Amino acid sequence: MNYWLFKSEPDEYSLADLKNEPGQTGRWDGIRNYQARNFLRDAVQEGDGVLFYHSACKVPAVVGTARVVKTAYPDPAQFDPESKYFDIKASTDKPRWFCVDIQWQSEFARPVPLKQIKQDLALAEMVLVKQGRLSIQPVTPDQWQALVQLGK
Numbered sequence: 001m002n003y004w005l006f007k008s009e010p011d012e013y014s015l016a017d018l019k020n021e022p023g024q025t026g027r028w029d030g031i032r033n034y035q036a037r038n039f040l041r042d043a044v045q046e047g048d049g050v051l052f053y054h055s056a057c058k059v060p061a062v063v064g065t066a067r068v069v070k071t072a073y074p075d076p077a078q079f080d081p082e083s084k085y086f087d088i089k090a091s092t093d094k095p096r097w098f099c100v101d102i103q104w105q106s107e108f109a110r111p112v113p114l115k116q117i118k119q120d121l122a123l124a125e126m127v128l129v130k131q132g133r134l135s136i137q138p139v140t141p142d143q144w145q146a147l148v149q150l151g152k
Contacts, residue, residue, distance in 0.1 A: 003049045003139040004039070005128055006066075006102070009056040015064045018052070019104045029075045029099035030085050036136035041072045041098045044136070050102055051139060051147055053128070054111075061111035062147050070101035108151030122146045 006028060008014065018026045031037050050066040074095035077085035090096040114132075117123045123146055127137035139147075 001047055001049065002043065002045060003051070003141060003144040004044060004068075005051040005053050005062070005126075005137045005139050007053045007055040007135045007137075010054040011057070014054065015052045015066075015104070015107060018066060018102065019107070021104075024104035025069055025101055026103075027099050028102050029077055031075070031097060031099065031135060032085065032087075033135060036134055037097055039136045039138070040100055043138070044068055044072065044100055046071050049105075049139075049144060051144065055135075059111070059113050061113040062108065062117070062151065063111045064107040064151070065105040065148065066102040067105055068100055069103045072098040072100055075099040108148075110151055112147055112150045116150070117147075120146070120150075 018024065031040060046068055048068040050068060051062045052064045052066055053062050054060060075085065075097040077083040078087040078090040078095060078097045079092065080086055087096055117126065118129055123129065123143055126139065126143055127134060
């Protein structure tokens with residue numbers, strides 16, 4: 001089992017939105033960064049844990065957890081000319097972008113803000129701290145446990 005941090009702007013898609021989806025399961029789509037795409041396509045597996053991170057908001061923070069329930073498949077938005085995620089270079093034979101399905105697991109009693117994460121020595125090596133802009137990031141088991149404990 002692997003662990004990941006998935007970033008989303010809460011105005012676009014929040015942990016509450018995921019919780020309110022049928023079956024509390026939603027598609028994690030719209031990824032248009034090659035490194036993040038490669039993680040989704042090549043490394044994210046069914047059963048993996050996901051830290052749900054709200055970004056581009058007043059207080060960016062890890063707010064809860066989810067788990068991967070469906071591995072990578074072509075992001076349908078890349079084929080839709082009406083979508084903001086349309087990609088003219090993508091084809092059904094050669095998709096460029098992928099998505100996964102995740103299911104809500106928990107909401108933290110207390111969100112863990114980025115400021116706190118940056119000050120915690122146990123979390124100093126997180127990709128979030130070192131390469132903050134990446135929307136899909138690996139998380140070590142120790143980092144996962146530390147963040148879950150901080151969220152209690």
